[in-house]
Amino acid sequence: MPISQLILTPQEYDEFVRSPFADEAVGGPDGVTSVVVTGRTTTASPGALPVVVIALAPEHESSPAHADVVVNEAELATVSATIAAAPLAATSIAVLLRSMPTTDVEAGLAAESAVYSTLQAGPEFATWRAIAPSSPFVDDSPTVRVERDGDVLTVCLDRPRRHNAISTRLRDELTAALQLAVLDDSIVAVHLRGVGASFCSGGDLGEFGSRLDPASAHRTRLARSPARLIHRLRERTIVHLHGAALGGGIELAAFAGRIVAHPDTRIGLPEVSLGLIPGAGGTVSLPRRIGRQRTALLALTTGTIDAPTALRWGLIDEIVN
Numbered sequence: 001m002p003i004s005q006l007i008l009t010p011q012e013y014d015e016f017v018r019s020p021f022a023d024e025a026v027g028g029p030d031g032v033t034s035v036v037v038t039g040r041t042t043t044a045s046p047g048a049l050p051v052v053v054i055a056l057a058p059e060h061e062s063s064p065a066h067a068d069v070v071v072n073e074a075e076l077a078t079v080s081a082t083i084a085a086a087p088l089a090a091t092s093i094a095v096l097l098r099s100m101p102t103t104d105v106e107a108g109l110a111a112e113s114a115v116y117s118t119l120q121a122g123p124e125f126a127t128w129r130a131i132a133p134s135s136p137f138v139d140d141s142p143t144v145r146v147e148r149d150g151d152v153l154t155v156c157l158d159r160p161r162r163h164n165a166i167s168t169r170l171r172d173e174l175t176a177a178l179q180l181a182v183l184d185d186s187i188v189a190v191h192l193r194g195v196g197a198s199f200c201s202g203g204d205l206g207e208f209g210s211r212l213d214p215a216s217a218h219r220t221r222l223a224r225s226p227a228r229l230i231h232r233l234r235e236r237t238i239v240h241l242h243g244a245a246l247g248g249g250i251e252l253a254a255f256a257g258r259i260v261a262h263p264d265t266r267i268g269l270p271e272v273s274l275g276l277i278p279g280a281g282g283t284v285s286l287p288r289r290i291g292r293q294r295t296a297l298l299a300l301t302t303g304t305i306d307a308p309t310a311l312r313w314g315l316i317d318e319i320v321n
Contacts, residue, residue: 004033004087005080010042013053013066017044026051033087034080040064046098050091052083052300068094069296079300086124086275093277093299097292100283105231108284113221116279117214124275129208132274136206137162144173145195146180151188153181160196165204166248166280171224178229181236190237192230192256194249199240202247202270203279227281230255241265241316246304250315251282254289259316261307267315268304269295290315 008016013035016022026032026049034052045066046053055067056076063070071079083090092115100108119125145156155177157164164170181187194200230237230252239253242262250267253259269286271278278286278299286295290313298305310316 004031004084005036006032006034007036007038010037010039013037013042014044017046017049017066022049033091034083036076036080037064037067042066048095048098050095052090052094052296054079063291063293067293068097069300070293071297075297075301078303079297082272082300082302086272088122088124089119089272089275089277090300092119093272093283094296096277096283097287097296100287100292103284105284106228109225109227109281110222112277112279112281112283113218116221116277117218119276120214120217122275126275128274132205132208134206137167137204139167139169142173143167143170144177146177148187151186152191153177153187153189154191154193157192157194157200162204163198163201163244164194164196164249165201167204167207170204171226174226175224175229178226178233181233182229188236190233192237192239192253194240194242196243198243198249199245199253199265200249201244202249208274221279225281226252227255227285231281231285241267241307247271247278247282248280251278251280251285254285254315255281258318260318260320261310261316263307263319263321265307265310265316266304267298267306267310268302269299270302272299273302286315289313 032051034054036054038056042064053066053068055064055070057070069079096115143159145158147154159165159170181190234255234257237256238258239256240260241253242265245265245267247270269278269282294313307319311319
C-alpha cells in the first residue's frame with residue numbers, strides 16, 4: 001500500500017472528511033492522495049478536498065455517492081499505482097469530476113481547460129516531457145476531408161500515418177468543417193469518421209507542450225473547440241469508431257448523439273499517465289454517458305476497454321462490422 005493512501009471504514013472516512021484538520025493530512029508533497037473506503041454506509045462528501053476517494057465494490061453496482069471511483073480488488077492496485085505516480089493529475093481529475101453533474105457544457109469545458117493548462121505547467125507533465133520523444137510531424141496535405149452528398153456531410157480525420165492524432169492543424173480544420181454544419185441547417189446528418197487503422201489516437205504527442213504558454217493555450221483551446229461544435233450538432237451527428245479511440249478521440253466522440261463502433265475498437269483515457277487530465281472535453285462528455293465514477297475508472301486505470309464493455313457502459317450505442 002502506498003504511504004500516501006489510507007484504508008478507512010465508512011465511519012473513519014466520515015470523520016476524516018469532516019475533520020477541520022483534513023487539509024493538513026492532504027497538504028504537502030507527502031500528504032494523503034487517496035482514501036480507500038471499505039464499506040458503503042457513508043454520507044460525507046469530500047467537496048473540493050484534493051484526494052481520490054476509492055470505494056471497493058465487486059460488481060461496480062450500488063456505487064456509493066461519495067466515491068470518486070469504484071473498483072474491484074483486481075483494479076485497486078492499478079488505480080492506486082496510477083495515483084501514486086501522478087498524484088497532482090489524479091486528484092485534479094477527481095475534484096473536477098465531482099462538479100460535472102451540476103455544471104453545464106460550456107462551464108465544464110472552461111473548467112477542464114483551466115485545470116489542464118495548470119497541469120501543463122506542473123512537475124508531472126515536465127517529467128513526462130523530459131523522457132518523451134518530441135518530433136512534430138509536418139503534414140503536407142489537409143488533415144480533415146469533407147464531403148457532402150445531398151443533406152449529409154461526412155467529415156473524415158485524415159492523418160492515417162499518425163492514427164489521426166489531433167495536431168493543431170487537425171483541430172483547426174475539424175473546427176472549420178463542423179462550423180459548416182452549424183451554419184447550414186439544410187445539413188440533416190453529420191458523419192464523423194477516421195481514415196486508416198484508427199478513428200483517432202488522441203492528441204499528437206509530438207506537439208504536447210511545445211506550443212504557446214499554458215495560459216495562451218487555454219484561451220486558444222476555448223476559442224477553437226471542436227467539442228463545443230459537436231455538442232451543438234449532437235442531434236445530427238453520428239461518430240463511427242474503429243481501432244484506437246483514445247484521449248481526445250473518445251472525448252470528442254462522446255459529445256455526439258450517436259456513436260457506432262467496429263468490434264476492433266479500443267477506448268481509453270491515457271492523459272493522467274502524462275501528468276495531465278483529458279483536455280478535449282472528456283471530463284464533460286464522458287460523465288454524461290457513463291457517469292463520473294466510470295469516467296474516473298477509465299482515466300485512472302490508463303488502459304483500454306473493448307467495444308462490448310463500452311456498449312454495456314453506454315459509452316457507445318451500437319457495434320457494427
